Amino acid sequence: MDFNYLTLIIFLPVAGAIVISLVPGLSSKLIRYIASLFTFIPLAISIFLFIAFDRSTSVAGTIQFEELSPWISAINANYHLGVDGLSLPLVLLTTLIGFLVVLISWKINTRVREYFAWLLLLETSILGVFCSLDLLLFFIFWEIEVIPMYFLISIWGAGRKEYSAIKYVVYTLFGSALMLAGILSLYFTTGSLSIIDMTHSGSAMVQSLMPAAPIFFMLLAGFAIKLPVFPLHTWLPDAHTDAPTAGSVVLAGTLIKMGGYGMIRVCVGIFPQVAQDYAQLLLALAVINIVYGAAVTLRQTDLKRLIAYSSISHMGFVLLGIFALGELSMVGAGLQMFSHGIVTGLLFAVTGLVMHNTGERNIGKLGGLAKQIPFIAVIFTIGGLASMGVPGTSGFIAEVTVFIGAFSSNIVDGVNVYTIISMLGILLAAAYILWLLRGVFFNHPLEKFNGTADADRLEKTYCAIFVAAILVIGMYPMILTDVIRTGITPIANLLGG
Amino acid sequence: MNLEPILPELTLAITTIVVILLDLFIQKKVWLTVISLAGIAVATGFAVTLWGENPQTIFNNLLVIDNFAVFFKILLLVIVALVLLASRDYVSKLRRFQGEYHALVLLAAIGMMLMAAGTDLISIFVSLELSAIAFYALVGFLKDDRSTEASLKFILLGGIASAVLLFGMALTFGFTGKTQLAEIAQVIQQMSPEVLLASSGLILGLVLMIAGFGFKIAAAPFQMWVPDVYEGAPTPVTLYLSVGSKIAGFAVILRVFFSAFGSPESLSQDWGLVFAVLSAIGMTLGNIIAIHQANIKRMLAYSSIAHSGYIMIGLAAVGLTPIGDFTGQSFILFYVIAFALADLAAFIAVIVISNKLNSDLIKDYAGIGKRAPVLAAVLTLSLISLIGLPPTAGFLAKFYIFTGAAGSGLLWLVIVAVINSVISVYYYLRVVKVMWLGEPMFEGKIPSSNATKFSLAICCSGILLLGIVPVVIMQIVETAASSLSF
Numbered sequence: 001m002d003f004n005y006l007t008l009i010i011f012l013p014v015a016g017a018i019v020i021s022l023v024p025g026l027s028s029k030l031i032r033y034i035a036s037l038f039t040f041i042p043l044a045i046s047i048f049l050f051i052a053f054d055r056s057t058s059v060a061g062t063i064q065f066e067e068l069s070p071w072i073s074a075i076n077a078n079y080h081l082g083v084d085g086l087s088l089p090l091v092l093l094t095t096l097i098g099f100l101v102v103l104i105s106w107k108i109n110t111r112v113r114e115y116f117a118w119l120l121l122l123e124t125s126i127l128g129v130f131c132s133l134d135l136l137l138f139f140i141f142w143e144i145e146v147i148p149m150y151f152l153i154s155i156w157g158a159g160r161k162e163y164s165a166i167k168y169v170v171y172t173l174f175g176s177a178l179m180l181a182g183i184l185s186l187y188f189t190t191g192s193l194s195i196i197d198m199t200h201s202g203s204a205m206v207q208s209l210m211p212a213a214p215i216f217f218m219l220l221a222g223f224a225i226k227l228p229v230f231p232l233h234t235w236l237p238d239a240h241t242d243a244p245t246a247g248s249v250v251l252a253g254t255l256i257k258m259g260g261y262g263m264i265r266v267c268v269g270i271f272p273q274v275a276q277d278y279a280q281l282l283l284a285l286a287v288i289n290i291v292y293g294a295a296v297t298l299r300q301t302d303l304k305r306l307i308a309y310s311s312i313s314h315m316g317f318v319l320l321g322i323f324a325l326g327e328l329s330m331v332g333a334g335l336q337m338f339s340h341g342i343v344t345g346l347l348f349a350v351t352g353l354v355m356h357n358t359g360e361r362n363i364g365k366l367g368g369l370a371k372q373i374p375f376i377a378v379i380f381t382i383g384g385l386a387s388m389g390v391p392g393t394s395g396f397i398a399e400v401t402v403f404i405g406a407f408s409s410n411i412v413d414g415v416n417v418y419t420i421i422s423m424l425g426i427l428l429a430a431a432y433i434l435w436l437l438r439g440v441f442f443n444h445p446l447e448k449f450n451g452t453a454d455a456d457r458l459e460k461t462y463c464a465i466f467v468a469a470i471l472v473i474g475m476y477p478m479i480l481t482d483v484i485r486t487g488i489t490p491i492a493n494l495l496g497g
Numbered sequence: 498m499n500l501e502p503i504l505p506e507l508t509l510a511i512t513t514i515v516v517i518l519l520d521l522f523i524q525k526k527v528w529l530t531v532i533s534l535a536g537i538a539v540a541t542g543f544a545v546t547l548w549g550e551n552p553q554t555i556f557n558n559l560l561v562i563d564n565f566a567v568f569f570k571i572l573l574l575v576i577v578a579l580v581l582l583a584s585r586d587y588v589s590k591l592r593r594f595q596g597e598y599h600a601l602v603l604l605a606a607i608g609m610m611l612m613a614a615g616t617d618l619i620s621i622f623v624s625l626e627l628s629a630i631a632f633y634a635l636v637g638f639l640k641d642d643r644s645t646e647a648s649l650k651f652i653l654l655g656g657i658a659s660a661v662l663l664f665g666m667a668l669t670f671g672f673t674g675k676t677q678l679a680e681i682a683q684v685i686q687q688m689s690p691e692v693l694l695a696s697s698g699l700i701l702g703l704v705l706m707i708a709g710f711g712f713k714i715a716a717a718p719f720q721m722w723v724p725d726v727y728e729g730a731p732t733p734v735t736l737y738l739s740v741g742s743k744i745a746g747f748a749v750i751l752r753v754f755f756s757a758f759g760s761p762e763s764l765s766q767d768w769g770l771v772f773a774v775l776s777a778i779g780m781t782l783g784n785i786i787a788i789h790q791a792n793i794k795r796m797l798a799y800s801s802i803a804h805s806g807y808i809m810i811g812l813a814a815v816g817l818t819p820i821g822d823f824t825g826q827s828f829i830l831f832y833v834i835a836f837a838l839a840d841l842a843a844f845i846a847v848i849v850i851s852n853k854l855n856s857d858l859i860k861d862y863a864g865i866g867k868r869a870p871v872l873a874a875v876l877t878l879s880l881i882s883l884i885g886l887p888p889t890a891g892f893l894a895k896f897y898i899f900t901g902a903a904g905s906g907l908l909w910l911v912i913v914a915v916i917n918s919v920i921s922v923y924y925y926l927r928v929v930k931v932m933w934l935g936e937p938m939f940e941g942k943i944p945s946s947n948a949t950k951f952s953l954a955i956c957c958s959g960i961l962l963l964g965i966v967p968v969v970i971m972q973i974v975e976t977a978a979s980s981l982s983f
Contacts, residue, residue: 071968072893072967072968072971073968074824074827074897074971074975075897075900136896139887140887140888140892141887143886143887143892144886144887144888146886147881147886150926151933154930154933154934155933155934162930162934166923166926166930169922169926170919170922170923173918173919173922174919177915177916177918177919178915180896180899180915181903181908181911181912181915184899184900184903184908184911185903185908187900187903188903188904
């Protein structure tokens with residue numbers, strides 16, 4: 001493991017961004033090819049790492065592909081990278097989506113150079129978050145993401161884009177401000193910034209932290225805003241709706257997963273005891289997320305906004321899985337994050353196609369498009385079925401794992417009550433997805449949409465990749481659960497479950 | 498007499514005289530800048546040779562040459578050089594008095610460099626006045642209504658501040674019978690803490706000195722002059738005031754309070770808390786008022802008040818930390834460099850842009866991203882560093898300062914500061930938004946001279962370098978900080 005794979009994965013996209021922004025005279029076409037090259041190589045490397053990853057239970061919890069070198073010795077901060085079973089699938093997801101969004105953005109024609117530069121910088125920062133094992137490094141990558149997203153929404157977005165962009169920035173920075181205070185407090189009570197040390201030194205050290213609960217909540221605030229958790233979710237519908245298609249795909253596909261990842265890695269990993277003490281509160285929030293999120297989704301008439309709201313409900317399942325605190329439930333949460341990434345990524349991508357090709361985003365004004373654009377209709381239907389958790393898709397297996405895991409978890413009292421209420425979310429999901437599909441594709445065909453273009457070859461390609469991923473995980477979930485379990489087991493052991 | 502330790506200042510003084518005399522004879526005024534820069538380069542060379550030497554005092558212990566002083570001298574020399582480079586585009590518009598402009602800038606620099614080296618209340622006051630008087634003249638240099646008004650305000654308020662400072666120094670002298678910092682410290686340490694804290698004369702002296710120095714560094718509530726003066730002064734002078742004068746002020750405060758009043762702890766905790774409160778007021782006031790500013794120079798003025806607040810968090814932490822730990826001081830020095838780089842880049846970009854637009858209003862900046870993408874990118878980078886987002890110097894600087902404060906039990910202040918940073922995002926990003934999203938209201942490119950391009954390149958690479966590999970600077974800063982004696 002001498003070769004610095006992770007550094008390469010993280011910094012290749014930003015290298016591409018530098019090439020794109022500094023080399024003069026590149027044509028738009030060349031810029032697109034450069035961007036796809038600089039996102040494809042990280043994807044290839046992360047697939048390689050995924051295959052090379054040691055899945056045996058004997059090494060569960062060990063960090064693999066680790067890189068460690070001193071960085072700022074004055075405060076004991078290191079350049080410390082590494083992946084375990086928890087982060088590796090998310091790295092794979094990020095590089096996959098990172099490559100696909102370049103394809104999705106192929107038709108962007110305004111300010112191409114800046115656009116791809118920001119997109120690539122965004123990918124670097126998200127990858128950095130998933131790979132960092134040092135809290136300062138983690139925080140730096142966490143913060144870098146804000147600026148590219150701000151520009152992507154406010155320049156290439158639609159609707160109230162400037163309002164949504166600044167709302168996103170203010171929410172995120174408010175959360176990360178609290179997170180920074182939490183990190184500093186953690187640093188002063190333990191003298192360390194290493195996530196791994198803090199997790200491994202076990203409950204003894206964490207018990208010794210006198211104000212563990214406030215620190216836990218300061219850190220949680222940052223993650224909760226990102227996930228998002230009710231009532232901190234209001235930035236999400238605006239940002240998702242007004243972002244350009246690729247921006248929504250990255251946001252829903254990978255960015256909000258940083259919140260769930262942080263919760264498991266930092267909040268539960270470092271403060272298992274506090275997490276257990278306050279699990280009831282967070283489970284209650286999870287149920288609200290699921291049911292309230294789904295209920296609000298039902299009332300949406302805007303195609304893109306509907307998908308955005310459905311994310312809130314789906315992220316509630318992640319929260320439920322995490323704070324049920326059982327091993328299986330947390331594996332389910334990890335799986336749900338991956339699954340939601342590809343399913344909602346696909347839904348936003350095809351929503352973008354529908355909106356682009358028809359010029360209409362109001363569900364009431366669309367109808368019967370299945371006749372006019374059959375390919376898009378089929379893909380959208382598959383994505384929708386996966387989103388409502390139909391067996392055979394990744395959505396099913398993820399949600400079922402969360403439910404079984406949460407129901408059988410014996411760490412938190414009364415968790416089965418929360419779980420049963422949460423199942424309402426599936427019912428509501430079926431309602432809004434089927435209503436959406438009927439309204440957009442399976443009503444009476446409207447004449448004005450005759451001659452609407454179906455997906456072209458490039459669009460078919462990326463849709464097919466998404467669908468393949470959804471089905472592979474749906475049919476053979478072991479491919480992921482094996483990996484995720486090796487990352488979750490040590491954290492679950494901290495809880496004695 | 499051994500003049501070697503003050504060769505940097507002497508070189509600048511000679512350069513000043515040469516510039517004034519040459520101004521009478523030569524027609525191509527660009528040579529004035531060249532000669533000034535050459536003088537600065539030689540002075541920097543002398544200053545660098547002094548780095549790393551053992552501390553030595555000169556002129557009957559009026560000045561000390563230690564790493565701390567040398568550090569600030571080099572930093573100030575670099576700043577002066579960048580200011581003069583940035584002034585090129587600006588002073589070419591001033592038909593007359595170019596020689597005086599350069600001479601005054603250099604004189605102010607001499608004053609500030611001596612401030613960093615002063616170990617005696619008298620030498621500190623004299624050098625502070627030397628730089629202040631040069632600044633009064635510089636602020637009024639445009640000779641139009643606004644510039645003159647700004648200058649008059651600055652003189653009146655600056656005069657009051659000097660009087661207050663002097664009164665504070667006089668009280669301290671009356672109480673201790675000494676003017677040398679080291680001797681003051683001896684007298685104070687010999688007294689029992691109870692007697693010390695009960696002596697209202699000394700405490701009043703300290704408070705008045707904080708007020709006097711607070712004026713210099715634009716600390717709230719002594720910041721009234723800042724917006725008007727910053728707006729009215731020629732922009733390079735604003736830049737000089739905002740960076741140079743503030744840095745010299747912090748150098749003096751660090752030395753005076755740490756060397757003379759750093760011990761016993763009961764006393765240092767007292768002034769530490771005063772700085773903590775001033776810092777909270779300064780940050781909040783600066784950031785909230787900055788939101789409403791339509792003029793970018795006024796906005797940067799309030800932002801600079803807020804940044805003084807952030808640096809004072811470091812001072813508070815120094816006061817509350819037990820003696821012998823120099824990390825707090827080195828964090829302040831790091832912040833000072835990071836702030837200087839970002840503020841320099843921002844102001845230089847503003848100089849170039851307003852040269853073309855003849856306006857300092859933020860709304861007129863619309864569409865600069867289309868007309869001059871590089872310039873807009875530079876301004877964006879510097880604003881991001883002022884916000885304190887990674888991977889810029891501003892982020893690590895804030896992180897260090899907050900770390901120091903959290904370690905001294907000032908978590909409440911850190912939370913105030915962190916919330917303030919979020920508030921500040923709003924007005925900094927507003928400029929960014931206008932630049933990149935607005936439609937351009939003017940035609941053609943924005944011309945900038947090679948001098949400004951060069952200085953912008955230095956600042957930007959500095960911002961990124963300090964943000965990504967701070968180790969290089971950290972070592973220098975630690976050496977400088979640890980030479981501060983008490």
